[in-house]
Amino acid sequence: MVKILLVGNGAREHAIADTLARSTHNPKIYAAASDKNPGILRICEQTGGEIALGKPNEPKFVAEVAQKFSVDFTFIGPEEPQFLGVADEVEKAGIPCIGAKKAPSEIEMSKAFMRRLMWNHKIPGRLRFMAFKNVDDAIAYINEYAESVALKPARQAGGKGVKVIADLQAYLQEEKAEVKRKHTRDIYEKHMQPYTDIEDRILIEQKVEGPEYTIQCFTDGKTIKPLPLVQDNKNAYEMDTGPETGGMGSIGGPGLTLPFINEEEYKISASIVEGVVRAIDRELGEPFRGVIAGQMMLTALWGPTIIEFYSRFGDPEAVNVLPILETDLVDISEAIIGGKLHKIDLKFKDTATVVKCVAPKGYPDRRDLAKGHPISVDEVAIKKRGAKVFYGSVGLENGEIITGGSRAVEIYAEAETIPEAADIAESCVECVRLKDSWGLFHRSDIGGLTLLEKRIELAQLIREIYNYRKEKDLIGRQVDWIPGRGRIEYQA
Ligand code: GLY
Secondary structure (H helix, E strand, O other): OOEEEEOOHHHHHHHHHHHOOOOOOOOEEEEEOOOOOOHHHHHHHHHOOOOOEEOOHHHHHHHHHHHHHOOOEEEEEHHHHHHOOOHHHHHHHOOOEEOOOOOOHHHHHHHHHHHHHHHHHOOOOOOOOEEEEOOOHHHHHHHHHOEEEEEEEEEEEEEOEEEEOOOOOOOOOHHHHHHHHHHHHHHHHOOOOOOOOOOOEEEEEEOOOEEEEEEEEEOOOOOEEEEEOEEEEEEEEEHEEEEEEEEEEEEEEEOOOOEEEOOOHHHHHHHHHHHHHHHHHHHOOOOOEEEEEEEEEEOOOOOOEEEEEEEOOOOOOHHHHHHHEEOOOHHHHHHHHOOOOHHOOOOOOOOOEEEEEEEEEOOOOOOHHHHEEEEOOOHHHHHHOEEEEEOOEEEEEOOOEEEEOOOEEEEEEEOOHHHHHHHHHHHHHHHEEEOOOOEEOOOOOOOOHHHHHHHHHHHHHHHHHHHHHHHHOOOOOEEEEOOOEEEEEEEE
């Protein structure tokens, strides 16, 4: 028997608990959580564990819970506990952790740290960037270099505050510069305002284009073991419109790749993540133990290119890959802790997977309105239709499941093809309803042929330009023509 403490209470953590519970090591699962997720609660109770309610971001709380239950190891789901040093505190108490310590988790927390690391170690897939500690310097830079950019909060800020502005044409340049200045001020005054744990405030990155995908990997700090690719869909509404969310649904497979990413691109993506894991070890002297994920884009500049890193599983991306993981997650965890991940042979069921997130109206911009609604989920009907529910941002109050303001449930389905899995998941959405008069929403297009063909077409176009550039030995190099300044060549 093995005792495990899970940190966090979203759908990703429900999927981790579900996967750990399938282990042949007869695990007893405990959770340190801010709410009672009904899915995690059920697994804890069925395995003989329990939930300790408190603040999963507080290192002392988690370390005390881990000691109280004498767990063999802790598995951290979300990023914030990592940024705040939960793994450091738990390990100080003598309990090993799956989940990055504070220093290596900077790969996600600080976008400037990540970019500097990639440049220092000349890792392919890196983008040009500038990081600013104050808003005036950032605006002065914008005034001088009016080009296409991605403006980002320099810290992981819950996926909010990123704006990509194309600015190649000579017309409307002053108007576009004004939009950039306004958004830069917004990042400084609004999106970065809650965070005092980082000096860099604003990141200005070169803009790239292409289909996005996520490569999630287990790592013990030396070896990485990549999981099948997943594509998350970040926009709130159909056909990639509306505000950015944490992800409204995701697709994967069949096999290790996606219909628009080939095997070579998969291997290059994995080697980029491996390069970063090794660079973290060399630069910090602190191995990254847990899950690291590259949020990638297929670009004409590099082919596989890093947009961001996660120091954890993505959510919903975890829900695509964990149900098809055939290797025992307790064995994987023990190999990570012992630095023996190279001995693990990762196996997955060969199937296409689709996850559809269902959220109360108001999410993502008005979480106050999306919060506090009683919700019912007909799990029996969903199971009958061949799918499975993972509970997300919900809690239990007086026996009633209440929404927490973000994605309430994630419906997982698998089939031979992505559109078939999407049809199954879609048919289950009606099994989720709010008991009051408030509404729910989801994206019916995720996994459908129209969106899939759009991704395939874009990838083909990008790949053609990439292959041409490769032939001409131009990978990682870019030539810009900036009005008034002339030709500028960048060499990575
Ligand atoms: N799916 C986006 C994230 O996990 O941050």
